Amino acid sequence: MEATHDHGAHDHHDEGFIKKYLWSTDHKMIAFQYLITGMAMGLIGAFMAYAFRMQLAFPGMHVPGIGVITPDVYNALVTNHGTIMIFWVAMPVLIAAFGNYCIPLMIGADDMVFPRINRLSYQIFLLSAIVLIWSFFVPGGGFGGAWTAYPPLSAEELYSLTPTGSSLWVVAVGLEFIAFLLGGINFVTTAMNSRAPGMKALDVPITVWMIVIASILFMASVGPLLAGAVMLLFDQNLGTGFFDPMSGGDPILWQHLFWFFGHPEVYVVLLPAIGFSGEIIAVFSRKKLFAYKTILLTAIGTGVLSFFVWAHHQFISGIDPRMANIFTITTVLISIPIAEMVFLYIATLFGGSIRFTTPMLWALAFVAEFIIGGITGIFLGASGADIYFHDTYFVLAHFHYTFFPIAIIGTYAGFTYWFPKMTGKMMSERLGKLHFWGTIIPFNMIFMPLFVLGAAGQHRRIYDYTGFPELSLDWMQMTRVVATSSLLIMLSFQVFFFWNVFASLRNGKKAGKNPWRSNTLEWTAESPPGHGNWAELPNCYRGPYEYGHPDREEDYWPQNLPA
C-alpha cells in the first residue's frame, strides 16, 4: 500500500535580492548566513592569534598589519581570540549553520518549525557580532580580562582599564546567548516533532541527534551565566557589588556561574563535531555505524555528566577542597564515555571498505587529534597535578588539542562532506588534500611544543617573557618561534581552502543528488535543494546506516526507499 506523502511548497514567485538573501526564512539560506558570518569571525580570530603569537616569538617588534603590541592590546587580543573562536565561530558554524542546513533535510522536513524565529535568531546573532566588534573601537579599546572575565578585573574600570569595552563585551555575549536559546528551540522542536513519517528516534542520523543534544545542553546550562552576565553588567555600570566582597558579594560566585555553563559548553561544541565524524566515517567505510544506540546513550550520558565536572576549572581559586575531591572524580570519569565513542568509531572502521576522501581525512584527523586533547585533560582533571599545571601553557595546549579539532577540523569535515549538497558542485580532491595536510601537520607543530613549555612552567596570558629569567631560556624562546612559524605556515595553507571553494563553485564537477552514495535523506533532494526541499517529502523505512546489507545488491540502502 502506498504511504501518503507530504507535498512541499513549490517555488514562489521571483523573490528580490533582499528577500532571498538577507530577509529569508529558508533554513538553508539562514544556514549560509551563519556559516559566512562564523567564518568571517574566524578570520578575525585567526588574525588575533597571528598578532599575539608574533609578539610572543619576537617580543616588542613591529607586527605587520597591526604594529607594536602593547600589553593592553595583547590582553585584548588573547581575550577576544578566545571569545570569538568559541562563541562566534564554533557555535554558529557547527550548531547554527550545519544544524540549520542538515536537520530539516536529514529528517525529511521542508523547513524548520518556526522559520521566522529562525530568522530572528540570526539577526540577534549578527547584532551580537557587531556589538563585539564595536567594542574594539571604543575609547580604552576591547575588553582584556580573558574570555573567562573574572571579577574584580572585569567588574572594575580601575583594573580593566576598558570601561566601555568591558560592558560591550558582556552585552555581546549576552545577546549571543539569547540568539542561541532561540535557535535551539527551533532545532530541538523540529527534530523531536517534524520527522518524516516512519522515522523513529533510532532512525535519526547521528548528526541530528548530536546537534539536538548539544542544543539541549546549551539551553539547560546557559541560564545561570545569563543571570551572571546581568549581575556583571550591573557591577560594571550601576555600582552594585555582586562580586565584590566589600559589598557582601563574592567573586567566586562569578566563577561558579561561568563554569557551570562553561563546562557543558565545551560538550555543546564537541557533540556536533563527533556527529559529523560519525556520519562521515560510516559513509566512507561503507559500513554500519558500530553500536549506534550505544553512541547515542553515551552522548546523552556525557551531556548529563558534563554538568557535574565544572569546578575542575577552579581547583586553585579557593574553592572548598572537599568540593575539589568530588570534581576530580567526576572529571576523570567523564573521559570514559568519550573514549568509548572513539572506540566505537574505530570499530566502525574495522573491516570497512575505506575511501580516503577529503571529508574522511578530516573525520579521521578529528578522532586522532581529539584523543591527544582528551588524554592531556586527565592530567588537568587530577587536582593534585592541576596545582602545577593550572594557568600554564599545558592547559592551553590541552584545550587547543580539543577545540581545534572541534571548531576547525570538524568544520572542514562537515563543509567538504556537505558542499556537494549545498552547491551542486564537487570540490577538488587534490586541493582538498593539500589543504588538509598543510593544516594538520603545522597544527601539531604549533601546539605539541606548547605542552613542553607549559610543563616547564610558562604561565598563560603573559605578553612578554623576557622579564622572567627562568622562562626566557634560549630553547624556550626558540620553541616560541617554532610555534609561531608553524602558525604562519598553517594560516597560509588556508588559502588553498578558499581557492578550492571558489574554483569549485565556478568549475567544479556537477555533483548530482548523491555523490557519496549515502543513505541519509538529504541526499535524495536536489543539489542544491529548492525551496521546500522536495516536491514530495520523503517517508522513512529504515535506519540511516544500512551499508553493506546482505539483502542488497548495492552497498547502501537509502532510508527513503520502500522495503
Next chain:
Amino acid sequence: MQKPIATNRSSMGIPTGKLAVWWVIGSEIVIFGGILASYLMHRLGHPEWANYAQHTNTMAGAFNTLVLLTSSLTAVLAHNAAERGDGKRAANFLLLTVGGAVTFLIVKGFEWNYEITHGYVISSNQFWSFYYTAAGVHAMHVIAGAILMVWVSTLARKGQELQRVELIGLYWHFVDLVWIFLFPLLYIAK
C-alpha cells in the same frame, strides 16, 4: 507566509508550539534559578540582610501577587474560551490579563519610586542589588509577555491561531510562578 509542513507535524504527539513553549520554560527555569540560587546563598549567609529587607513594601508585594494570580485566572479562562472556538471571548480575557500586567508594573513603579527616593537604590547594598535585579529581570519578562499577549489576542479576535492562546497562557503562568517564589524571598524573609 505559509507555514511549513514541518510546523504541523507531531512525531511526539505534542503540538510543536506547545513543545517549544515548554522548552522555553525549561530554559527560563535555569535563568531564574541562577538568579534565585545566587540570591538565596547570599541571603542565608548574611543574616544582617533581614534588617535591609524590613524596608520592602510587603503590602505592595502582596497586592501584586494577587494581581498576578488573578491575571493567571483570566489567562486560563482565555484558554478555555479558545478551546471552545470563541476567539472574541478569548481575546477579551487576554486583554484583561494584559491589564493585570500593566497594573503590576504600575504598582511596582510606585513601589520602586518610593524606595529610590528614600535612598534604597540598586547600589545601596547587596540585598537591594539582588532585589532590583531579580524583580527587574522578572518585570522584563512581564513586559515581553504582555506585548506577545496583545499580539496573540489581536489574531484570536479574528479567530486566527487560537492554539496560541494556550501557549502564551503557559508562558504567563510561568511568569506568575516565578513571582510566587520571589514574593516570599524578597518581601517576607525579614
Next chain:
Amino acid sequence: MSEHAHDHDQSGADQGGDDGHHGHPDSHYIKIWAILCVLLMISVLGPELGVQLVTLITAFGIAFVKAYMVAKNFMHLDVEKPIIHYILGTCLVFMVLFFSAVAPDVMEHDGSNWEHLTAKQVVADGLEAMEAEQGGHGDDDHGDGGGGH
C-alpha cells in the same frame, strides 16, 4: 504513540491541549483562584506572628502549594506527556545541583582550611548596626538606608 501526525491541518489551527481538550468549566478555575487568594492571605498574615517556623511554613510552604496548584490546574501540567515532566524536572534538578555545589563556597564563610575574613567582617558590621538600630529608636520605615556602603 498517537499517529495523528498524518492529520496535516493546512488551515493552521493545531488542536489545543494534549489529548484534545482540557474540558473544565470556567467556575472550576475561579474556584482554584479563590483558594489561591486565601493561601496568599495566610502567607501574608503568618509572618506577622513572629514565630520563625510559622513564617517558614506559611511564607515558603504555601509558595510551593500555590506553585503546585498553578502548575496543575492552570498549566494542566499533570495531563501533559511524560517527556515534558522530564524536561522540567531535569532543569529543576540542575538548579538544586548548582545551589548545593556553590553554596559551600559562597554561603559559608569558612570551611576546610579556609576563612572568608572580609565577608565575616561585613556580616559582623551589619549585625552590629542592626543591634544599634533596634536598641535606639524603634522600627522606623524612614530609617537609614540599612547600612549602605
